[in-house]
Amino acid sequence: MTQDDEHWMHEAIAIARSKGSDPSTSPLGCVIVLDGKVIAGERNQTKELPDATAHAEMMAIRRACESTGDLELRGATLYSTLQPCGMCTMASIWSKVGRVVYGAGRDDVHEMYFKAQHVDTLAFTGDACRDDIVIEGGCLRDDCAKLYYGPDAELPVAEQANL
Numbered sequence: 001m002t003q004d005d006e007h008w009m010h011e012a013i014a015i016a017r018s019k020g021s022d023p024s025t026s027p028l029g030c031v032i033v034l035d036g037k038v039i040a041g042e043r044n045q046t047k048e049l050p051d052a053t054a055h056a057e058m059m060a061i062r063r064a065c066e067s068t069g070d071l072e073l074r075g076a077t078l079y080s081t082l083q084p085c086g087m088c089t090m091a092s093i094w095s096k097v098g099r100v101v102y103g104a105g106r107d108d109v110h111e112m113y114f115k116a117q118h119v120d121t122l123a124f125t126g127d128a129c130r131d132d133i134v135i136e137g138g139c140l141r142d143d144c145a146k147l148y149y150g151p152d153a154e155l156p157v158a159e160q161a162n163l
């Protein structure tokens with residue numbers, strides 16, 4: 001992790017907080033950086049659209065491809081405040097981003113954010129169709145984890161979002 005990484009992660013955190021920081025709304029932010037510039041920055045929008053696939057990373061990949069006019073994002077780095085789910089990890093692979101950097105990992109937050117996922121995305125990218133994607137976690141881990149319910153939060157089931 002570099003200071004640049006922390007700089008871009010601060011941007012992702014700001015986007016995550018752009019519509020409030022209530023952890024029940026799953027404030028996830030993502031920016032995609034290419035050649036030192038943000039080419040996309042998106043928050044998750046699953047409820048607003050509504051679209052079950054509108055995770056922050058999916059939206060940012062769509063915007064980044066639109067803004068570059070290219071379906072491949074080679075050389076770009078994707079920053080996400082929370083460890084990308086399986087869908088977003090595969091989308092990163094398909095879009096050819098070179099590097100994924102996330103803040104909080106699955107052990108840093110309440111299990112509700114990952115409960116439907118029995119697959120550890122870090123493990124499955126090892127078996128996926130690309131071995132040239134780098135995935136690194138823990139960038140501003142504590143700041144990112146504060147966006148979400150903590151691992152030991154006692155939450156009524158009804159308040160646990162299904163992401």
Ligand SMILES: [Zn+2]
Nearest residue numbers: 055084085088
């Ligand atoms: Zn996702």
